[in-house]
Amino acid sequence: MKSTKQPSFFIVGAPKCGTTATCRYLAQHPELFIPPQKELYYFDFDLRSQPKVGSFEQYLSFFEPGKGKMCGEGSTSYLRSQEAPKAIYDFNSDAKIIIMLREPVSLLYSLHSQRLYDGNETIQDFKQVLAAELDSNNNVIRRERRNKEFFAYREVVKFSEQIERYFNTFGKEQVLVIFYEDFQQNTSKAFQDILNFLEVTPDFQPEFVRVNSNKTVKSRFLLNLVKYPPSKLLEIGKYFIPLPQATRRAILEGVKEKIKRANTQFKPRSSLDPELKKTLQKEFTPEIKQLSQLLERDLTHWYQS
Numbered sequence: 001m002k003s004t005k006q007p008s009f010f011i012v013g014a015p016k017c018g019t020t021a022t023c024r025y026l027a028q029h030p031e032l033f034i035p036p037q038k039e040l041y042y043f044d045f046d047l048r049s050q051p052k053v054g055s056f057e058q059y060l061s062f063f064e065p066g067k068g069k070m071c072g073e074g075s076t077s078y079l080r081s082q083e084a085p086k087a088i089y090d091f092n093s094d095a096k097i098i099i100m101l102r103e104p105v106s107l108l109y110s111l112h113s114q115r116l117y118d119g120n121e122t123i124q125d126f127k128q129v130l131a132a133e134l135d136s137n138n139n140v141i142r143r144e145r146r147n148k149e150f151f152a153y154r155e156v157v158k159f160s161e162q163i164e165r166y167f168n169t170f171g172k173e174q175v176l177v178i179f180y181e182d183f184q185q186n187t188s189k190a191f192q193d194i195l196n197f198l199e200v201t202p203d204f205q206p207e208f209v210r211v212n213s214n215k216t217v218k219s220r221f222l223l224n225l226v227k228y229p230p231s232k233l234l235e236i237g238k239y240f241i242p243l244p245q246a247t248r249r250a251i252l253e254g255v256k257e258k259i260k261r262a263n264t265q266f267k268p269r270s271s272l273d274p275e276l277k278k279t280l281q282k283e284f285t286p287e288i289k290q291l292s293q294l295l296e297r298d299l300t301h302w303y304q305s
Contacts, residue, residue: 009072013079031068044081102180
């Protein structure tokens with residue numbers, strides 16, 4: 001039997017679908033433990049040039065404080081990763097998988113804003129971003145970015161094949177699909193569905209607060225300086241701060257986080273151009289229809305709105 005100090009449920013994505021809020025709400029439940037560090041990115045071996053978490057032992061160390069009945073984690077890259085389902089299954093074949101989905105166009109528009117804020121995207125215009133990842137034959141390509149771990153935007157919303165990988169690996173009974181629109185309209189009901197799925201006390205009510213409001217940076221120069229500090233600056237830091245590497249890294253991350261917060265402003269996202277929205281809805285219609293059939297849910301409003 002798996003130790004309770006190991007994760008037995010995984011929120012695998014998609015991004016911008018309420019996964020951060022869900023992790024925070026679940027973390028309040030007395031029978032559950034989720035590390036405060038979201039997005040551990042351990043099992044998505046095919047998407048990373050180097051792992052975010054150095055070793056299996058280091059990965060498990062995030063769950064050591066867990067006192068509850070079940071431990072879990074949320075990494076939104078696991079949904080689009082082709083290797084993650086099998087890797088998670090090999091780790092724990094009884095794991096429960098939670099998938100959160102959203103209408104593709106609004107998801108990608110929100111994701112573009114998030115990547116700009118994080119410094120993982122350099123093209124400011126959403127339409128140009130999508131055009132930049134198509135070749136002359138309209139095939140999706142992987143566009144060069146500073147952070148090469150990010151696949152083309154369109155890869156993120158290939159939901160049907162992504163979900164089928166988890167269905168085929170774990171069986172449908174171990175996979176729960178939550179729609180972002182349901183989560184928004186009745187957060188309490190969606191949360192209770194998740195608790196029932198995890199087989200923990202379902203009548204627990206967390207503090208529901210909105211997270212991940214649209215964020216932008218005040219200074220892109222400062223963002224790039226924090227995200228990609230010059231190597232000479234790091235060398236100077238080693239000289240003037242003669243501490244163990246792990247301690248020095250923790251201090252550096254703390255300073256970077258404070259600068260990032262000071263460089264953040266909350267600003268409503270501008271409305272998506274109606275013509276571009278219509279074009280993208282048409283492009284994604286075949287995928288939406290396939291997803292609708294797979295999940296036996298009417299999703300026509302995703303491409304007819």
